[in-house]
Amino acid sequence: MVVVGIIAEYNPFHNGHLYQLEETRKLFPRAVFVVVMSGNFLERGEPACVDKWTRANEALHCGVDLVVELPVAFCVQPADRFATGAVLLLKKLGVQKLIFGAEHASYNFKKLAQQVSDVRGDSVKYNESFAAAYQRAVEKKVGHAIDQPNDLLGLAYAKANLQLGDFLELIPIQRKGAFHHDLCLEKDHSLASASAIRARLAKGSIKEIAAYVPQITSVDFATRKLITWADFWPLLRYRLLTAPYEELRNLYDVTEGLEYRMKQQVQKLPLEADFEDWLGAVKSKRYTYTHLSRLAVIVLLQVTEEEVKSVSKNPYLRLLGFTPKGQKFLHKLKKRADIPLITKASQKLRKKFLSVDYRAGLVYELACMRVQDHGKAPLRITAPSLSRKKR
Template sequence: MKSLIQQPDGSLYVRRDDSMKAVGIIAEYNPFHNGHKYQIEQARQATNADAVIVIMSGNWVQRGQPAILDKWDRAQMALENGADMVIELPVQCAVQPADIFASHAVNILAGLKCEWLSFGCEHPDINFNELANVDLKETKIVHDFTKSYAELIREALINATEEDVSAPNDVLALNYAIANRKNDYQMKLVPIKRSGANHHDRNLNNDGSMASASSIRLAILNNSKELFHYIPESTNIELFKNHVDWENFWPLLKYKIETSSIDELNHIYQMTEGLEYRLKKYVYEAQSFDEFLRLVKSKRYTYARLKRLFVYTLLNWRKNDDLCQEYIRVLGFNKNGREYLNKIKKQIEMPIITKINKDLSESELNFDVVSGRIYENINHIPQDAGKIPLIY
């Protein structure tokens, strides 16, 4: 039998009744909050998808931070609040500039045969598909070394289209669209208006149930009970006792920099333009991670760029490392998610990983395993060895 399904753009497609269609979401859930639950609900409603598949950063996130809660706790929150399956974005793909982060995440969603790609953004009325076709190579980019690369690209886009794409989630949305177009995946984009607080807001929004992840992280670090107004009721509040932040890792980072030579630091991935000298200079002066970050900061580098570099340094990523491995690491699923995976697994070309063995630890998953062990040093909870997917 066949059924007629309406898509978000109003068009219709015919689907066999025994098939399943999935909408993909790229997320970090750092941590999971009411806004994320709202996005999952809206994505499912807008697409009438059979399954919601989440690609989630693991223990280290895109803007160069340790996740405030580990990947298992955050996957659990997602599964309890609407996700049907949570896949870990490999750490070497997650801790990257927006374009590389987006490219890998979109590749994996396409590999999972998702029909739609949904994302939260500040301005869902922007035609991301149209902007994705703009060739900035034909636009003169002024190389101003007092500005970050992201600022230069933003200015070039404004010059080419008069469209200002500068809000954090709009930038990611554009990069998702570019990756989708570049690889001809043809996933249908489903932008959803971010509800409530702005991405970088540091104060809890007491006027509603939505707050930014930044303000919630700050509330967690300050042990504020107010944060639970912005977290789904199903969340186990005991999970928040396991939180971490960069200050916990500061002694490890400091040791790594102090015991490495200039030449060794120079070989770290993305260590450019003499940054190794700045790290060596200021590591002796700084008394905390935040102070170190402020001392190293210059107009040329964003805080996110530097924090990613600190992750690469801590995890000892080298310039000649192969950071392009992609695979499907299942962190958890419910009955619906398992059914979807079973129906499509013969079509999937990427490795599907549900349990780590010694060979995987030393090959494809080496970066994830090593980064997990570093994280374990702080939260003291096993991250990979012997772990199997959460089942709901």
């Protein structure tokens, strides 16, 4: 059985994701499609626009056979660690082929990864970000810039694959229509970036996005609240105002005196300030907005150094949902998996494996008002409907 893997956030699930699935399905018509998906907090340091169950359900109705949650500890991370965590889960799932979107699908990602395998991009200059140092080092090695977000993620997957025994065939798919950073919906066709769709949703324009997402996503947005940082800003602000420095310092990746900077800036803000005002106040040449947004999630969820290490040492596969085809695959997987396959967040599992994920769910619930983990079983989609809206 061919097992095709995808690493995704689906924030939200849109026509570009559907296009990727349809194109790949043509290449591997009998394969099982397995997705490792971020949960309720994402790689760029932001809450998901709708909860993980809603997004998993959309994916399962649009061609995915099995959705596994990427643990928060792997997810709210820079590209290289995000990729390492996700590719590790793909290996444990027995995935053979990794499909990913790229701005330059013509790149030979495996070869590039070999060229930059020793590039770590540790920045010694204090006025330069890790990301900038990394891209500069990569350019020096390969002879040209790699600076588009999906190309960089693809390279990170390829590097993680090399580290984990080169078990994957890498299949880049040319991104069409909308680049990730584009903020405008393109009126001519049916593709728009996730951020363009979210921006339009934030203005309350559900009708306008209908052409760019499958029908199931449209329906979900009509019945669910759009979650943004604004929902969690009062909680983050409260935590920063009241936390002693030593409790902040104990959190993952709070280094170089960031506990002082984060707390002092929040104290200086006017009472009507929002999350973006705080980010702007904390920003420096050393830290990108994304880096600081991730730190904000770490503080919000109180993720410690120790907890991140624990997930890396004891990874697990948390199932969010499957189709009948996915279920058949699962039966086989159960016999050979060498890490836990988790279907329910029982009290025992919450202590050993899911402590951060469970806590993230409890915080996310405060905004989305839907139970995230307690007593939740994986989704079982009996009749997936490829519900793409006609163009």
